[in-house]
Amino acid sequence: MVDPTRGVLYPSHLPTFHRLAPDAEAADAVAWFWIPEWRLPEGAVSRQELVSYPAVNLVVAPEGVTISGATTRASTRELRGAGWAVGALLRPAAVAALVDDAAVLVDAEHPFDAPDLHAAVTAAMGRDERHRETAVSAFSAWLSQRIGPLGAAGWQANALVDVLWGERAALTPEEAATRLAVSVRTLQRLTHRTVGLAPGAIIRRRRLQEAAQRLRDEPETDLAALAAALGYADHAHLSRDFSAVLGLPPRDYRARASG
Template identity: 65%
Template sequence: MVSPTRGVLYPARLPEFHRLPPEAAARDLAVWFWIPEWSIEPGRSSRQEIVGYPALNLVVEQGVVTLSGATTRASHRDLRGTGWAVGALLRPAAVAALVDDPAMLVDTEQTVDAPELVEAVSAAMASGEGRRERAVAVFSDWLLRRVGPLDDAARHPNALVEVLMGDDSADTIEEAAMRLAVSTRTLQRLCHRHVGVSPAAMIRRRRLQEAAERLRLDPGIDLSGLAAELGYADHAHLTRDFRNILGMAPRTYRTGSSEQSPDESAQT
């Protein structure tokens, strides 16, 4: 599993937050489960800013199940009061059982009629110590029943996650297609069918997530060297990506992330 905070722009603002692996039988269906729990004092909020993974998320929260698509920009959410959420970062093999066209969900979400999932996860999260593990277990079980048995053809698109987003990911569409033993045209179709965005967009997102994480962990890092290391054409290319997706320059993000403290996330 990659860094537990990759994709989170300001980890100091996070409430209690966990990423847990799925049950063994559901590893072909979910990359991981993510569970935030929060208790914000009245009159205040905590803004969570995310540059999300190019994938679909199935989320149980406040008595509702939602299916969220991949995003094209950084997003945020203001947490208030007391609550929790249990989300599954879905692998491509799980997508077809939940939505016909994931491209229609890019930058949006839809509700899923699954009262039995809400009931099971809510009961698990109310059960005290070990609640997160129990929530993952019942969520994994629901996914297994919803998706049904997978054959090799159904599992094949899962390789997209490792080839395009893993620690040893491809730097170009051509390299990704070669690793998957498919044509670039087939790779394009697989990404649109199972994720909703292009392989180029997935590669850019992985680069940007890693760039943000590296800047946060090492504020003194040389931007030109970082750009070259991550496969950007030059420093200007990295800066354009930052501005287009995060709405700020790398230097601005570097300064803000290094100065951020937990108390600064509280807003009136």
């Protein structure tokens, strides 16, 4: 898995947070599970700011199950009191088995009818110190049963993950299509159906996540060199993308993240 703080704009503000691998039976359905747990003093608020992965998430919380799509801007959640969530960052093949069209989920969150999943994960989260692993096992088993064995279309859809935002990911939709041995138009249909975004938007989101992480971890990074390393034409192009999604330019974010 990637660094557990990637996509989190201010990791120091996080509550207890874990990313766990799925059980083997669900490895084709889930990239990873993410589990925040918090207990805040009365009246306190923890503000979480994220540049989410370009993916669909299925989330179990005490109040129910929801499914949320890819986002086009940085997002914010405010945590109060005490609580937890168990989220599954879904691989494309799982999305196709759970929803008809991921595009309708973009920038949205909807209730998802899965009372048996909710009951199993909620019971697991109330157990001993291994509650997170128990919850992941229950979630993995539910997904495996719900989705079943992958067919050729599922394997092809999952290949998108590695090519568009895995290690050594493609820098352009054309490169991604070539590596997948499909046309750019076929790639566009696949990402629209299983992610809800165009290939170029997925690539840009990955690059912005990497840019934010580098600016936090390596505050002396030269912005022009960072832009070139991430495939941007120049520093100005990176700054435009960064400001459009995060709401502030790279220099300001670096100062805020290191402050």
